[in-house]
Amino acid sequence: MSEEGSSAIVVAIEVEDPVLADRIAALLAGVAGLRIAAPGEAAALALVSRTTPRTSGAQEFDLTPRERDVLGLLAEGASNKAIAKRLGISAHTVKFHVSSLLDKLDATGRTDAVAHAARLGVIHL
Known part of the structure; x- marks a missing residue:
């Protein structure tokens, strides 16, 4: 050497x-x-490599890249219309992604979804 x-x-x-x-x-x-x-x-x-922190019994979150984009904008407080404009998609498509996020994160609403995602390490605020 x-x-x-x-x-x-x-x-x-x-x-x-x-x-x-x-x-x-x-x-x-x-x-x-x-x-x-x-x-x-x-x-x-x-x-x-950094992986999503997991707590015991935590669910796997298989979010698509677009769902992650939408979730990030939800965390900023953007409306469906604002998200649609920023991502260049329709408001209907945003609504579909938000619904999917609510299901995957077992959330009751947009704010709850962001709170769940932050608590589980899916996003960082």
Whole structure:
């Protein structure tokens, strides 16, 4: 190992998606002073994928990207009409997404859906 390799900062990558892990490793491989840790090797720095925090008995939330967009705008207090305009979709489609979110989050209304999502770590306010 070269002198540069022995003084390099060792970085561990713990990412569930193997394609993403490979892309990150390829990007970091060209950075002087960094070295990717071998499996099981101690590292000075770790890149870890962030998953939705779960509490015991928490449900799986399989929200579509569009539902996440709508939920984010609901959290901002946007109306269906405002959400439709911002996302370039019809108000009817927004209503469909809101209804789906209420079902998936077991919420009684828009505010309740945002509160449930925030409490469960689906969104961060």
